[in-house]
Amino acid sequence: MRVKSIFSFRASLKNRILFFVFLLIIITAVFISISFLLHTWHAIGFEYYLIILSTYIILVTAYSYVFLSKVFASLEKISNIIEHGEKYKDIYGHLEFEEIKRIYEALESNESRRAKVSRKKDTYIKELEDQHDIKRREIEDMHSQLIQASKLAAIGELAAGIAHELNNPIAGILGYAQFMAEKMKKMADNNDHTALMFCKYTELIANESLRCKKIIHNLLKFSRASELSTSSVNVNVVLADAIDIVQYQGHLINIDFKKRFNEDIPLIKADAAQLQQVFLNMIINALKAIPKSKNGTIEIITECKKDKNSKYIVIKIIDNGCGIPKSNIPKIFNPFFTTRPVGEGTGLGLSVSYGIIKGHNGIIEVESEENVGTKFTITLPIIEG
Numbered sequence: 308m309r310v311k312s313i314f315s316f317r318a319s320l321k322n323r324i325l326f327f328v329f330l331l332i333i334i335t336a337v338f339i340s341i342s343f344l345l346h347t348w349h350a351i352g353f354e355y356y357l358i359i360l361s362t363y364i365i366l367v368t369a370y371s372y373v374f375l376s377k378v379f380a381s382l383e384k385i386s387n388i389i390e391h392g393e394k395y396k397d398i399y400g401h402l403e404f405e406e407i408k409r410i411y412e413a414l415e416s417n418e419s420r421r422a423k424v425s426r427k428k429d430t431y432i433k434e435l436e437d438q439h440d441i442k443r444r445e446i447e448d449m450h451s452q453l454i455q456a457s458k459l460a461a462i463g464e465l466a467a468g469i470a471h472e473l474n475n476p477i478a479g480i481l482g483y484a485q486f487m488a489e490k491m492k493k494m495a496d497n498n499d500h501t502a503l504m505f506c507k508y509t510e511l512i513a514n515e516s517l518r519c520k521k522i523i524h525n526l527l528k529f530s531r532a533s534e535l536s537t538s539s540v541n542v543n544v545v546l547a548d549a550i551d552i553v554q555y556q557g558h559l560i561n562i563d564f565k566k567r568f569n570e571d572i573p574l575i576k577a578d579a580a581q582l583q584q585v586f587l588n589m590i591i592n593a594l595k596a597i598p599k600s601k602n603g604t605i606e607i608i609t610e611c612k613k614d615k616n617s618k619y620i621v622i623k624i625i626d627n628g629c630g631i632p633k634s635n636i637p638k639i640f641n642p643f644f645t646t647r648p649v650g651e652g653t654g655l656g657l658s659v660s661y662g663i664i665k666g667h668n669g670i671i672e673v674e675s676e677e678n679v680g681t682k683f684t685i686t687l688p689i690i691e692g
């Protein structure tokens with residue numbers, strides 16, 4: 308291996324110069340020996356020795372020039388080797404310069420390749436982490452939606468059972484109370500205070516029974532027990548009608564309604580009256596959430612959305628009201644959950660809306676921040692008709 312490296316193109320400079328000096332010594336020795344053998348030693352003139360000597364000097368100078376220029380050109384590399392290769396000194400200290408240089412170059416290119424691979428690996432890991440985060444959030448959302456849906460389904464079943472059982476007795480109480488109130492009105496003498504009082508009480512019974520009947524009706528809607536009466540519906544028109552109904556109230560308390568409708572949304576098969584009930588409830592909730600002192604805005608947006616298999620209409624109702632505390636968000640679709648003072652709200656608006664939208668195979672989502680506002684998003688599948 309060593310012998311081979313002397314002749315090879317990549318042999319070290321030191322080996323090459325030793326080889327060259329060795330060659331010169333051999334040639335001189337051969338030359339002198341031949342002179343002695345031929346007895347021409349004394350015959351060779353001094354000028355011949357001068358010629359031979361000058362040739363040696365020229366050859367040695369030329370070779371030294373080449374050698375030194377290579378050495379100087381490599382000095383920078385050597386300093387790099389010393390600088391970066393300190394840790395390899397003990398392992399590679401015995402090697403020749405050319406070999407060290409080769410090893411250094413190989414290490415250098417390995418290092419840059421390693422850095423490139425490491426950069427690629429870092430970007431790849433970052434991408435994977437980002438994707439993992441997105442997926443985790445999606446799964447968490449789906450999980451909480453599933454819990455919410457199954458909880459509401461259980462409440463819905465219970466509500467439907469109770470509502471169904473109460474429906475007939477309440478209808479009976481209402482009917483008899485209305486009948487009695489009418490009869491007593493006719494029978495009572497204007498001066499008979501007791502009869503007039505009973506008359507008033509029976510009317511009260513009738514009114515309260517009517518309220519119960521409405522609650523039962525809403526509970527049945529929430530549990531999807533009520534039938535849909537579908538037709539071709541333009542959601543923009545239903546929304547505009549709902550806005551018209553509440554707009555007067557809105558103006559009274561400085562509320563700006565911003566309609567951002569996509570005019571190209573297709574007609575869908577839906578129950579227009581039930582959808583209007585949903586939109587009304589949400590807009591009224593938004594109105595109630597905006598403090599009277601504030602210049603409120605209610606933004607109502609309609610959009611179209613597409614995924615791989617289906618098309619949807621997305622309706623957003625956004626207010627800049629008081630917002631919903633984080634701890635209340637999981638409860639707002641529960642029947643009878645309300646934060647309004649006693650007698651001001653039944654807490655059925657959103658649960659009924661939830662039932663109606665579910666009945667249309669859609670979903671309702673809510674995002675809210677306290678003192679910033681609330682956004683309700685309703686997504687309805689487009690079943691054109």
Ligand SMILES: Nc1ncnc2c1ncn2[C@@H]1O[C@H](COP(=O)(O)OP(=O)(O)OP(=O)(O)O)[C@@H](O)[C@H]1O
Nearest residue numbers: 592593596630639645646652653654655656657681
């Ligand atoms: N846009 C909103 N901003 C702030 N809070 C809201 C908003 N919408 C709903 N809420 C909260 O959700 C609760 C439940 O609303 P829901 O419509 O079901 O019942 P309600 O408005 O209280 O009563 P009802 O609708 O039966 O008159 C509300 O009491 C309120 O606390």
Ligand SMILES: [Mg+2]
Nearest residue numbers: 588592656657
């Ligand atoms: Mg409400």
